[in-house]
Amino acid sequence: MVGVGMTVQRSSRRDVTGVELINEAVRAALSDAAMTRKDIDAVVIGNMDHFEGINYVDTWSVDGSGALGKPVMKMTTGGTTGTTVAMGAYYHVASGMFDRVLAIGWEKNSESDTTGAIITAFDPFWDRPTFGGAVAGLALEATQYMAETGASEEDAAYVAVRDRKNALNNPYAHLRMELTIQAIMETPYLAWPVKLGDMCPRTDGACALVFASEDVADDFPNPPAWVRGLADRHLWAYTSDPYVNQKVKGGTWFPAMEMATRELYDRVGITDPLEQFDVAELYLPYSFAGLRYMESLGFCERGGGPELVRSGATDMGGKCPVNPSGGVLSSNAIGATGLLRVAEAALQMQGRAGDRQVQGASLALATGFGGCYWSDEIVLGSEMPDVGRG
Amino acid sequence: MSDGGVKRMYLVVESGQAEQPFRWSAGTYGSRFLTAIRDDGTFTGIKCPKCGHVYVPLRRVCGPCFTEMTELVPVSNEGTLVTFSVVSFGFVDPSTGKHRAVPYGYAVIKLDGADSYLIHFIDETDPAKMKAGDRVRAVFEDEGERTGSMLDIKHFELV
Ligand SMILES: [Zn+2]
Numbered sequence: 001m002v003g004v005g006m007t008v009q010r011s012s013r014r015d016v017t018g019v020e021l022i023n024e025a026v027r028a029a030l031s032d033a034a035m036t037r038k039d040i041d042a043v044v045i046g047n048m049d050h051f052e053g054i055n056y057v058d059t060w061s062v063d064g065s066g067a068l069g070k071p072v073m074k075m076t077t078g079g080t081t082g083t084t085v086a087m088g089a090y091y092h093v094a095s096g097m098f099d100r101v102l103a104i105g106w107e108k109n110s111e112s113d114t115t116g117a118i119i120t121a122f123d124p125f126w127d128r129p130t131f132g133g134a135v136a137g138l139a140l141e142a143t144q145y146m147a148e149t150g151a152s153e154e155d156a157a158y159v160a161v162r163d164r165k166n167a168l169n170n171p172y173a174h175l176r177m178e179l180t181i182q183a184i185m186e187t188p189y190l191a192w193p194v195k196l197g198d199m200c201p202r203t204d205g206a207c208a209l210v211f212a213s214e215d216v217a218d219d220f221p222n223p224p225a226w227v228r229g230l231a232d233r234h235l236w237a238y239t240s241d242p243y244v245n246q247k248v249k250g251g252t253w254f255p256a257m258e259m260a261t262r263e264l265y266d267r268v269g270i271t272d273p274l275e276q277f278d279v280a281e282l283y284l285p286y287s288f289a290g291l292r293y294m295e296s297l298g299f300c301e302r303g304g305g306p307e308l309v310r311s312g313a314t315d316m317g318g319k320c321p322v323n324p325s326g327g328v329l330s331s332n333a334i335g336a337t338g339l340l341r342v343a344e345a346a347l348q349m350q351g352r353a354g355d356r357q358v359q360g361a362s363l364a365l366a367t368g369f370g371g372c373y374w375s376d377e378i379v380l381g382s383e384m385p386d387v388g389r390g
Numbered sequence: 391m392s393d394g395g396v397k398r399m400y401l402v403v404e405s406g407q408a409e410q411p412f413r414w415s416a417g418t419y420g421s422r423f424l425t426a427i428r429d430d431g432t433f434t435g436i437k438c439p440k441c442g443h444v445y446v447p448l449r450r451v452c453g454p455c456f457t458e459m460t461e462l463v464p465v466s467n468e469g470t471l472v473t474f475s476v477v478s479f480g481f482v483d484p485s486t487g488k489h490r491a492v493p494y495g496y497a498v499i500k501l502d503g504a505d506s507y508l509i510h511f512i513d514e515t516d517p518a519k520m521k522a523g524d525r526v527r528a529v530f531e532d533e534g535e536r537t538g539s540m541l542d543i544k545h546f547e548l549v
Contacts, residue, residue, distance in 0.1 A: 014400035053405060115481040124414050125424070126447050128485050129540045130510050132477040136496050139475035147473070147522050190479040191496070192517045237453060240498050240507035243472050 001227070001346040001380075002220040003033025003210030009174040009331035012110040013204040018052060022106050023064030025206035025336075029102065030066070033210045033220045040210075041098040043067035046075040046085040047107050047335030050117045057106075065104055078121060079283065079370020080232070081105060082207065082338025086366075087376060089211040090227050099213045105339035106206035109332070114202045121371075127239045132191060134285065135199060137239055137372065139191035142288040144243070145253075146193060148303075151291055153193055155306035157184035159290030160197055160329050162315055167326025169316075169355040174203045174331040184287070198287040205333035207340045214384065225349035228363070228379040231264040233257070236372040257296040257367075257375035265298065268379045273320070274299045274313060278361035279348045280322045281341040283369040284329060290314075290322070297365070297377075316358070324348070324356040338368035342378055349382040407487075419448035422462065427543065428536040433528070435465040435504050446504040466502035468549065471524040473498050476515050499526055499546055511545035525549040 005028025007013075013021055022045075030036060043065055049055045058074035061067070073092075077084040082105035089103035115133035122131055131137065145151055161181055167173035184197035210220075217224045233256040236242060242254070252258050270276050282297070284290045291305030299320070300308040308314065314322040323329075325344040328337055345364035347353040362383065368376035416424060419436060423446075426434045435444040436459045438452035446465050451458060474497040483490040495512035497520075513529070514520055526546040536542035 014396065014402060113482055115479075116484040120484050124412075124485075125416055125420055126540060127509060130496060132479075132490065132496060133481065135479060136475055136477045139477070140473045140496070140498055143475055143517075144473040144522065188478075189476070192476040192478070194475070237449065238447075238509070240472075240509040243498050244506045 001209055001225045001342075002212045002217060002222060003029045003035065004343045004346055005029030005032055005208040006172050006340060006343060007206045008172050009203045009205035009333055011174060011201065011203060013108065014110075018054065018057070018106065018108055019061045019064035021108065021204065021206045022061050022104060025106065025208040026064065026066050026102065026104060029208035029210050032222065035100070035210065037066040039100055040066055040070060040102050041100050042071040042073075042092055043102045043104065044073050044075060044085050044088040044092065045104040046081040047105065048076055048078065048081060048117075048121070050112070050120050051114065051334065052108055052111045066102060076335070077370060078374065079285065079334060080338055080368035080374050080376045081335045081370065082340065083283070083342060083366070083368025083376035083378065084232070085339055086209065086342040086378065087230055087232065089209070090230065093211045093213050096213075099216050101211045103209045103211060103339060104206065105336040107333040107335040108204045109202035109334060110204050123238055131239055135194060136191045138286050138288070139194040141292070142193050142286070145288055145292045149305075151303070151306045153195070154181050154185065155291055155310065156198055156287035157181040158309050159284065160184050160287040162309070163284070163290070163323045163327040163329040166316060166324050166356065167330035170325045170330070172331070173326040174205070175201050176326065176330065194286060194288070200285050200328045200332035201330070203331050203333040205331060205336050207336040207343050209339060209343050209346065222352065223350055223382070225346035226381045226384050228381045228385045229264050229268040230376070230378040231260040231267070232374070232376040233260040234371065234374045236374065239372055242373040252296070253292055253302065254296040254373055254375070256373050257293060260375045260377045261297055264377050264379060270379070273297060273365065275319065276363060277320045277365050278363050279324060279345065279358040280320055280365040281325060281344045282322055282327065282365070282367045283338055283341055284323065284327055285332065285369060287329065289369070293369070297367070321358050324353065324358060338370070338376065341366040341368065342380070345378070345380045349380050417450065419450055423448040424538045424542075427530070428538045431467070431530045431533070433465040433467060433501055435463045437461045437463050443505045444503060445506045446501055446508055463503065465504045468525065468527040469499050469501035469504070471497055471512070471520060471522055471526055472500050472507055473522055474512055474517070474520050476517050495520070495545075497526070497546060510540070510543055513545045513547045520548065
């Protein structure tokens with residue numbers, strides 16, 4: 001990755017249309033890589049159509065995306081859209097067919113009701129009549145997590161406090177605030193045990209990243225951030241299936257994440273993620289994810305999430321700071337969100353993350369979460385990998 | 391600039407009361423499942439010939455085995471609570487265009503005789519009164535009121 005561009009993340013960007021928002025991020029990324037539109041060989045773009053009610057972003061955005069007259073492919077996989085776009089751009093380059101590929105993720109969540117739109121992504125017979133969108137779906141998981149581990153709502157609130165405090169260092173973040181656990185606890189329940197303060201906001205924003213082949217990686221002004229490995233798993237048909245899969249796969253929390261993690265860590269050589277990763281940008285859509293997903297990502301034992309985060313190991317200055325950018329709990333323009341995780345991890349690897357930089361970071365984990373417990377995971381490094389090349 | 395100023399400067403165009411009705415095929419097995427609820431007030435499962443997993447609601451393919459299923463098996467109207475929430479935030483249900491009535495209990499339920507789970511309403515809005523493993527039973531809409539949808543199940547209730 002040789003160029004990064006992002007818009008400021010805001011609750012509403014009435015001053016721009018979708019294509020204009022996309023263009024802001026694309027121009028920033030091209031400028032960052034000292035490129036012009038004509039240097040781009042192909043474009044991969046993604047969002048979730050039903051949030052804006054306008055289909056086919058691959059076609060109507062070409063003026064702003066830079067895809068005019070070039071190969072373009074749309075990818076959309078729910079919440080994981082942004083990480084899938086990054087993976088798609090990586091595959092384009094890794095195939096050897098393209099040297100410079102633009103990855104774009106964006107959303108204008110202000111243009112519709114997020115819960116209503118999310119419900120329409122689910123099965124019309126079995127799920128939609130009773131489903132209450134991401135908030136209700138995640139609450140089922142939080143209830144189970146608390147019942148089985150003894151974790152508290154305060155433990156989860158710690159994660160929301162941490163991420164939003166980190167966002168104070170990120171001028172692009174949407175919610176930037178110093179809060180207390182007590183303040184989160186006093187917010188109203190949206191779906192017990194999940195409160196307003198536990199949930200991500202809905203955001204308008206865009207992100208663009210330039211992927212380059214190793215043959216041309218030195219042609220840009222900034223040092224590249226290297227993709228060291230990636231993996232993704234999708235296991236789901238209906239909203240209740242993740243709980244069935246827990247049994248099928250031997251009583252684990254989050255089988256898709258655990259399967260992807262095993263494959264990725266084996267490939268990259270990760271045996272102790274807390275020690276080996278210098279920083280992580282994780283798709284934590286609500287506070288409880290910052291406990292439970294740490295377990296599925298191997299940062300601690302099952303049930304160890306609360307102790308891990310309360311030890312300060314994931315704070316800025318800790319062993320492996322999580323979400324120096326403020327993460328999804330601070331900004332969630334859904335189609336951009338996963339790509340922002342990758343972009344933020346890339347900036348960390350390049351040493352260009354400004355006030356949110358983890359000093360000396362050379363290995364990072366970025367993840368995407370979406371659909372119904374899908375998992376995309378990418379390891380980035382500051383050095384070129386010595387395997388999988390040629 | 392005040393919010394009011396922003397709103398005057400940047401226009402938004404509303405889609406209006408858009409209606410775009412769809413007509414989804416429930417398929418052979420989905421139809422069997424829904425008609426058994428509508429006509430008899432009973433649940434049906436489908437069993438994988440390879441792994442023996444019984445799915446509710448019905449589906450035609452066992453994903454892990456990637457085999458076609460054909461054997462219908464009866465499944466109980468009672469089961470256990472796997473996990474739950476109490477939904478209290480207001481939102482417009484895109485299927486009806488109306489606000490979903492809140493608060494409502496929302497639960498993952500394992501019916502006796504099934505290996506997969508159902509998701510539905512639970513008739514309890516106090517989280518302190520429910521826990522995983524609690525016994526539950528389906529309450530159906532009155533006969534004659536049922537239309538062949540999951541909402542023919544009014545909710546589940548704690549036994
Ligand atoms: Zn099977």
